[in-house]
Amino acid sequence: MTNKLVPFFEPKSVAIIGASAAPGKAGNDVLVNILANGYAGKLYPVNPKGGQILGIDVYSSIASLPRDIDVAVIILPAAATVKAMRECADQGIKRFVLSSGGFAEVDAAGAQIQREIETLIQERGLNALGPNTSGHTSTPVGFTSTFFPQGKIRGGRVSYVAQTGNFGTHTLKYILTGEHFGVARVVGLGNKVDIDETDALEYLGQDPETTAILIYIESFKRPHRFLEAAREVTRRKPVVLLKSGATESGRQAAIAHTAAMASPDRIVDGMLRQAGVVRISEYSQLVLAGKALSMMPLPAGNGVSFLAPSGAMLAVLSDYCERLGLHIPPMEPANVKRLQDISPSYIRMRNPVDIWPAALSVGVEAAYRDGMEIVLQDPAVNAVVPVMMLTPETGVPDPGFIVDLHKKYPDKPILVAFSGDKGAMDQYKAALEPQGIPTYQEIEQPFAVLSIMERCYRAMNRPE
Amino acid sequence: MTNKLVPFFEPKSVAIIGASAAPGKAGNDVLVNILANGYAGKLYPVNPKGGQILGIDVYSSIASLPRDIDVAVIILPAAATVKAMRECADQGIKRFVLSSGGFAEVDAAGAQIQREIETLIQERGLNALGPNTSGHTSTPVGFTSTFFPQGKIRGGRVSYVAQTGNFGTHTLKYILTGEHFGVARVVGLGNKVDIDETDALEYLGQDPETTAILIYIESFKRPHRFLEAAREVTRRKPVVLLKSGATESGRQAAIAHTAAMASPDRIVDGMLRQAGVVRISEYSQLVLAGKALSMMPLPAGNGVSFLAPSGAMLAVLSDYCERLGLHIPPMEPANVKRLQDISPSYIRMRNPVDIWPAALSVGVEAAYRDGMEIVLQDPAVNAVVPVMMLTPETGVPDPGFIVDLHKKYPDKPILVAFSGDKGAMDQYKAALEPQGIPTYQEIEQPFAVLSIMERCYRAMNRPE
DSSP: OOOTTHHHHSOSEEEEETOOSSTTSHHHHHHHHHHHTTOOSEEEEEOTTOSEETTEEOBSOGGGSOSOOSEEEEOSOHHHHHHHHHHHHHTTOOEEEEOOOOSTTTOHHHHHHHHHHHHHHHHHTOEEEOSSOOOEEEGGGTEEOOOSOOOSOOEEEEEEEESSHHIIIIIHHHHHHHOSOOEEEEEEOTTOSSOOHHHHHHHHHHOTTOSEEEEEESOOSSHHHHHHHHHHHTTTSOEEEEESOSSHHHHHHHHHHHOOOOOOHHHHHHHHHHTTOEEEOOTTHHHHHHHHHHHSOOOSSSBEEEEESOHHHHHHHHHHHHHHTOBOOOOOHHHHHHHHHTSOTTSOOOSSEEOHHHHHHHOHHHHHHHHHHHHHHOTTOOEEEEEEEEOGGGOOOOTHHHHHHHHHSTTSOBOBEEEEOHHHHHHHHHHHGGGTOOBOSSTTHHHHHHHHHHHHHHHHTOOO | OOOTTHHHHSOSEEEEETOOSSTTSHHHHHHHHHHHTTOOSEEEEEOTTOSEETTEEOBSOGGGSOSOOSEEEEOSOHHHHHHHHHHHHHTTOOEEEEOOOOSTTTOHHHHHHHHHHHHHHHHHTOEEEOSSOOOEEEGGGTEEOOOSOOOSOOEEEEEEEESSHHIIIIIHHHHHHHOSOOEEEEEEOTTOSSOOHHHHHHHHHHOTTOSEEEEEESOOSSHHHHHHHHHHHTTTSOEEEEESOSSHHHHHHHHHHHOOOOOOHHHHHHHHHHTTOEEEOOTTHHHHHHHHHHHSOOOSSSBEEEEESOHHHHHHHHHHHHHHTOBOOOOOHHHHHHHHHTSOTTSOOOSSEEOHHHHHHHOHHHHHHHHHHHHHHOTTOOEEEEEEEEOGGGOOOOTHHHHHHHHHSTTSOBOBEEEEOHHHHHHHHHHHGGGTOOBOSSTTHHHHHHHHHHHHHHHHTOOO
């Protein structure tokens, strides 16, 4: 059975009901976004005024549309939505993105309209995303239904499912302006009259463009079916999930947001874990982990090595790793000896690696390059975090050597952190991330992300 | 009894033994730093070659120095340090900053030299910082003994004590280049032959320029005296402490770093808490918390309010607050009504505040300004975090209104977070922080910092 999201993520033709010629209007922004993303399918804007919008011929009525368009994006007041859907259905359109708000999330009248939509969906055999959705994005076909001014949305390997408008709008805006990774598919679930998180998980589970799935959810519409799908998908790709309502305060806030009636959190937690879903607890980790999952392989175990220009950082980060369940394994004697060879004799080298004495002896670049290569070769080490010392006055090495090391050891994730000058940090981020090496501002972040990735690896390789 | 650090932090005259005319040498960088910081006391560089360095007359020998100089900074190889100290002592110099490495942290020969220094200190009644220290800084008098190329060090209200060279070098470099707050005093303890963390705590406890003290430590030289001093100081100002060795991995790394033989961590933890010291567990919090402690008062309780453009963020952050022990109190009915007045009727306003509907109704700036003022006035709210929605396409308000609100409600800390465009976030940071409003990249960070500040408040107000 084909997943019902296929035509949404791979539409050959799209009608925009409520298209507008007025810049700044949602019905205009959605067209601007679609054009900015290079969508090659057919576009059918509908507006009673007719004419052209952004150079595209406008249809003055739904009835005048050609038959069997794949998807209609409806950007009309809630009250006008049902009639428009019915007219579209009469033209053979079976799939809808219902972008407007003003439904069950607002008041009783809105809830009534939403029930009418549900009835129409059942009577006519339709599929719908939303209502009250911030839309969906599919970069492999250059399509988006979002009306939030995003412009070109960078393609990537991770996909997001969010029961919140914030992700597809402001958080995606941050990723596009502040980070260097992109997305494969994004879907804002909205009020979930039809399409829900389980549909999205099933689609993304078999989507060859998606290598990792990140989800924000407040409540499960079909919890048993979701867990069933997750059990299967998580054996093939990482599924990272943030669910609010873990505490009483969060539960109250989630109820206020989407009227989610959450199950007792500990039960949810256990069931998700059994299904191989990796649960996270911080919103910012959707971005921080998404970045590493976009760029790096999973670590094949919890053995980490890190190099820092400070014994204090080594000590504090060792504490941090142990709390996260990351192991800092002893290295093979031959590798310890090689580390010792690039360091002054007074320091006894070990894992984690105090790189400062070596940097003084052989130079910053040589110390990090040789030190990283030695630890990358060690069989007990599954991932490496260099905390780069960056001080322009003492010389900031070209970061290209880290890209080279990743090419040479592509199976072990490298996540980069910094200590020193902010301008040099920004240069490193700008140079490394477009080449597939993730960087982090705070020295703890790569380790928090690695622990998420290591849990994903364990979930994928769990016993039957 | 006057604290022995007084002449170090308020020196009237300083000799630099091992001053150098060669740019890039430690003996040159230290002079460059001192001049960059506008030190107004007398400087006496010593170098056998004589002449001038950076326009300052050089003394060709220690014996030729005038008598009774306050402090000598010795930048010589370890092996030459004892002889130089003895000659300085013959000239009446009683206080030393021993910047070189090569002592007990290196090898048996270095340990032997360090013992000779200890003997000399006792015999001649000297005081010394280090050896193996990254130096100390005192912005109120424009002085620093660091040889790391810092240039001008921004003055501020918080002081740092660190048993690591990294803080006074790379971490301080980050603060100066990536943040907008400054420091009052910084001291790198090094090998602690004489001056230790207790001396530093006692000095900073009575220092009118220091309003909060942040410490990184691996081992306590005089644990009982430290706790005694802490019990007293923590009633007057916050003392925030990061101690590594909380786990076995961290303990091993700390031993490798400074041969610290740590006490069982749980015992240390309990004693610090009883003494009013607020312990933290992440290195980056030294900067993140230092920033808020530099700019904002402590919250007079654990009641927080926050405003975000996303119900999802409200839910996730509510979970996060509950885990941190922060309370999200219900507001007074009159204030709830005022929030309702700026919002559409469909949304039932509460704390935390979903500001998105109000932003759509009355505009982004008016929604945040009025919303923040309402929650700032509520007696149950001790601190406020606005998560600013920043999208250039939908309008980024001038952040001045947040500065105005802080002036109007100076007793309640405001910590700013963001959702949206990275460029606008950077503009907000650059505009707000120089005016005393701290901002944070990740939305969880202000809450982690507030929980530290709230623990400081409780410690200061704990029962006798």
